[in-house]
Amino acid sequence: xxxxxxxxxxxxxxxxxxxxxxxxxNMVKDIVIDGNNVSFTxxxxxxxxxxxxxxxTASTNAVKFLVNKEANVKVNFTSNxxxxxxxxxxxxxxxxxxxxxxSGKGGVGKSTVSANLALALAAGGAKxxxxxxxxxxxxxxxxxxxxxxRPLMKDAGNGKAVIVPLxxxxxxxxxxxxxxxDKNAVVWRGPMASSAIRQFITDVEWxxxxxxxxxxxxxxxxxxxxxxxxxxxxxxVVVTTPQAVALADAKKGIAMFGQAQIKVPIIGxxxxxxxxxPAELPNNKYYLFxxxxxxxxxxxYELPFLGHIPLVQSIREGxxxxxxxxxxxxxxxxxxxxxFASKAVRNIAMRNANMAPTAVVQMVE
Amino acid sequence: xxxxxxxxxxxxxxxxxxxxxxxxxNMVKDIVIDGNNVSFTxxxxxxxxxxxxxxxTASTNAVKFLVNKEANVKVNFTSNxxxxxxxxxxxxxxxxxxxxxxSGKGGVGKSTVSANLALALAAGGAKxxxxxxxxxxxxxxxxxxxxxxRPLMKDAGNGKAVIVPLxxxxxxxxxxxxxxxDKNAVVWRGPMASSAIRQFITDVEWxxxxxxxxxxxxxxxxxxxxxxxxxxxxxxVVVTTPQAVALADAKKGIAMFGQAQIKVPIIGxxxxxxxxxPAELPNNKYYLFxxxxxxxxxxxYELPFLGHIPLVQSIREGxxxxxxxxxxxxxxxxxxxxxFASKAVRNIAMRNANMAPTAVVQMVE
Numbered sequence: 102x103x104x105x106x107x108x109x110x111x112x113x114x115x116x117x118x119x120x121x122x123x124x125x126x127n128m129v130k131d132i133v134i135d136g137n138n139v140s141f142t143x144x145x146x147x148x149x150x151x152x153x154x155x156x157x158t159a160s161t162n163a164v165k166f167l168v169n170k171e172a173n174v175k176v177n178f179t180s181n182x183x184x185x186x187x188x189x190x191x192x193x194x195x196x197x198x199x200x201x202x203x204s205g206k207g208g209v210g211k212s213t214v215s216a217n218l219a220l221a222l223a224a225g226g227a228k229x230x231x232x233x234x235x236x237x238x239x240x241x242x243x244x245x246x247x248x249x250x251r252p253l254m255k256d257a258g259n260g261k262a263v264i265v266p267l268x269x270x271x272x273x274x275x276x277x278x279x280x281x282x283d284k285n286a287v288v289w290r291g292p293m294a295s296s297a298i299r300q301f302i303t304d305v306e307w308x309x310x311x312x313x314x315x316x317x318x319x320x321x322x323x324x325x326x327x328x329x330x331x332x333x334x335x336x337x338v339v340v341t342t343p344q345a346v347a348l349a350d351a352k353k354g355i356a357m358f359g360q361a362q363i364k365v366p367i368i369g370x371x372x373x374x375x376x377x378x379p380a381e382l383p384n385n386k387y388y389l390f391x392x393x394x395x396x397x398x399x400x401x402y403e404l405p406f407l408g409h410i411p412l413v414q415s416i417r418e419g420x421x422x423x424x425x426x427x428x429x430x431x432x433x434x435x436x437x438x439x440x441f442a443s444k445a446v447r448n449i450a451m452r453n454a455n456m457a458p459t460a461v462v463q464m465v466e
Numbered sequence: 467x468x469x470x471x472x473x474x475x476x477x478x479x480x481x482x483x484x485x486x487x488x489x490x491x492n493m494v495k496d497i498v499i500d501g502n503n504v505s506f507t508x509x510x511x512x513x514x515x516x517x518x519x520x521x522x523t524a525s526t527n528a529v530k531f532l533v534n535k536e537a538n539v540k541v542n543f544t545s546n547x548x549x550x551x552x553x554x555x556x557x558x559x560x561x562x563x564x565x566x567x568x569s570g571k572g573g574v575g576k577s578t579v580s581a582n583l584a585l586a587l588a589a590g591g592a593k594x595x596x597x598x599x600x601x602x603x604x605x606x607x608x609x610x611x612x613x614x615x616r617p618l619m620k621d622a623g624n625g626k627a628v629i630v631p632l633x634x635x636x637x638x639x640x641x642x643x644x645x646x647x648d649k650n651a652v653v654w655r656g657p658m659a660s661s662a663i664r665q666f667i668t669d670v671e672w673x674x675x676x677x678x679x680x681x682x683x684x685x686x687x688x689x690x691x692x693x694x695x696x697x698x699x700x701x702x703v704v705v706t707t708p709q710a711v712a713l714a715d716a717k718k719g720i721a722m723f724g725q726a727q728i729k730v731p732i733i734g735x736x737x738x739x740x741x742x743x744p745a746e747l748p749n750n751k752y753y754l755f756x757x758x759x760x761x762x763x764x765x766x767y768e769l770p771f772l773g774h775i776p777l778v779q780s781i782r783e784g785x786x787x788x789x790x791x792x793x794x795x796x797x798x799x800x801x802x803x804x805x806f807a808s809k810a811v812r813n814i815a816m817r818n819a820n821m822a823p824t825a826v827v828q829m830v831e
Contacts, residue, residue, distance in 0.1 A: 205602075205603060206572060206573060206603050207571060207572010207573045207603070207684045208571060208572040208573010208574055208684075208707075208712075209573055212711070236685075236687075237570075237684065237685030237686050237687055237715075237718070238570055238571050238572070238684060238685055238714075238715040238718070240711045240714075243710055243711050243714060244711070284717060284721060285718070285721055286686045286718040286719065286721040286722035286725070287686060287718065288686045288687070288690070288691065288722050288725070289687060290656055290687070290688050290691065291655055291656025291657070291687065291688050292656070294656075294687065318685070319572045319573075319602065319603060319684060320601075320602030320603060320683070321602050321651045321652060321653045322601075322602055322653070322654060322655070322656065322659065323655050323656050323688075325653070326653065326655065342573075344782050344785075344786055345608055345785075345786035346577070346605045346608050346609070346785060346786060347573075349603075349605075349608060350602075350603040352649060353602070353603070353650070353651040353652065354651065356649060356650055356651040357651035357653050360651070360653070377742065377752075377754065379744060379747070379750070379752055381747070381750070382744070382746070382747070385744070385746070387742075387744060387779070388779075389742065389777065389779055389782065390782055391782070391783075391786065412754065414752070414753075414754055417709050417754065417755055417756070418756075420709075420710075420711060421709055421710035421711060421756065422710075
């Protein structure tokens with residue numbers, strides 16, 4: 102067996118999402134051959150890659166069937182998260198992917214989805230941050246159980262002070278709720294809210310991250326504009342509940358990011374509060390907010406559908422108690438969020454492979 | 467029997483909310499005596515007064531017991547809705563009461579509560595308008611089934627064009643959703659959104675109204691500031707669901723309107739989505755979003771509690787189908803909204819009787 106034999110065999114193994122083989126994609130390294138023992142490393146496009154096991158099996162089979170059926174194949178994994186960052190973008194230089202979670206309508210579970218997306222990515226091994234951009238209704242401090250905690254400041258070395266994000270469950274966190282007393286209203290005009298968001302980008306030490314998830318406020322206003330004008334947003338995850346009034350607002354969000362002068366790709370749409378199942382009637386699904394509204398919207402707009410999240414009492418309870426579903430005990434909700442997150446992460450990798458970098462929006466207002 | 471006898475008898479009848487008697491409050495007029503027949507008119511503080519029947523019985527009994535037990539008493543009602551408008555307030559001169567429905571957090575049912583409050587007031591005989599101030603997520607067009615309809619313009623006589631509100635179910639309606647195509651995002655910076663709201667006040671022919679209900683956007687931002695700086699808001703109805711993340715945001719809304727430089731009275735707090743009862747298990751209440759969170763918040767902040775609205779599938783379906791609960795068929799939700807509205811209207815009348823007019827806020831920003 103030679104290195105060439107191995108590479109030839111692996112050139113028959115497809116990366117399932119990107120539709121090209123591992124060798125063409127330059128994903129194979131560190132081939133070591135010792136008698137019948139072969140090992141190599143596959144460099145994944147994301148540590149949270151849900152296709153890992155499938156690729157290990159396919160690679161092992163390729164070597165056995167095409168090179169040496171007696172081979173003992175050991176597949177190692179590492180990852181180098183792909184990015185669609187362009188050149189000359191100064192903000193958040195260490196952040197590979199900036200994912201904005203939006204909804205149009207408030208109260209559809211944007212913060213719950215953002216928190217569990219961040220946790221699912223981190224569970225896969227990625228370095229993840231979560232920025233709560235909802236200046237008027239920050240939920241992250243409650244959801245992560247860090248209400249009342251205050252981030253530290255430190256000297257960035259150039260005489261400028263930077264804010265060090267809090268860390269909880271392995272996620273770096275920043276929220277206006279960590280800076281302002283939660284009994285006080287933040288009554289700010291748009292320019293001041295926008296300025297707070299710019300500070301969250303420029304004055305917070307996010308460091309090296311594979312993913313920065315941004316929990317956006319509802320609507321399509323100042324903070325959304327400031328965000329796309331300040332950083333290159335890799336893509337947008339749209340959250341909706343199935344009811345008509347939520348769908349109508351979700352369409353506005355979709356339309357905003359699709360505008361010619363904004364053009365941020367939509368990673369996909371997730372339907373939250375899809376149904377309720379009482380513990381006493383495990384076979385009943387109550388479509389309290391309507392049935393399949395989100396899925397139908399995704400089809401209508403030809404957007405990837407990222408799945409249904411059921412209305413489970415423990416999701417809300419966990420959020421209120423500072424224990425998000427993904428680190429809680431309810432297997433149904435945990436699984437729903439994991440499936441959603443793995444679809445999202447695959448779509449982000451595909452977006453990075455197939456589409457141009459996002460530009461920071463230069464907008465004439 | 468003389469007019470004096472009747473007035474003396476009626477001076478023993480209390481207006482139950484205002485705590486003074488009908489004669490002191492100048493609520494009795496048109497006394498007609500013809501042998502044993504007596505009729506008079508009670509001028510209510512609101513046509514939607516839920517205490518009507520109680521006052522009719524008390525007045526009849528007072529005349530019978532204190533003047534003439536053979537009397538045939540006929541009590542007529544009319545109303546002159548009270549107002550807390552001050553002098554020198556030029557905007558919306560024909561509107562007696564401006565009620566802002568706020569929430570802090572989005573998605574708690576602010577629009578549903580606004581729509582059904584407006585309908586309950588109109589059902590009591592009041593002249594009512596509903597302004598949808600949620601520029602980024604207007605729900606009124608869907609909830610009232612007027613999506614796609616466009617209001618007419620007319621010449622105000624001074625060469626200036628004004629917008630004529632749509633009318634549905636007896637309510638005058640205005641919403642950005644009636645002016646902008648609902649597939650388009652309204653991507654506006656704060657100043658432009660504020661300017662749209664000012665136009666809803668200055669350029670819409672609201673005419674004479676007992677109540678203008680304003681469905682505010684979530685949060686405590688530009689539109690809220692613009693509203694209190696443009697019109698004297700009689701009072702605020704706070705909507706919350708019972709969960710902690712909604713309560714946290716409701717507190718911000720309460721704090722905003724209580725600020726020394728804003729000072730708009732809180733009419734009360736209503737708890738929406740208080741519980742869910744499946745039709746198959748009519749005795750089960752599922753506290754999906756937590757139990758009594760709104761009621762406890764009202765107690766903590768010493769605010770009047772305006773009641774629980776259950777999570778009924780038909781409320782959401784009615785909203786999506788353009789038939790709000792109050793004009794729909796579900797008796798449970800109809801009754802919940804009627805009870806809420808009658809508490810709200812009593813508190814508004816008490817506020818008008820006992821507190822100074824609201825000032826338009828002069829704010830240094």
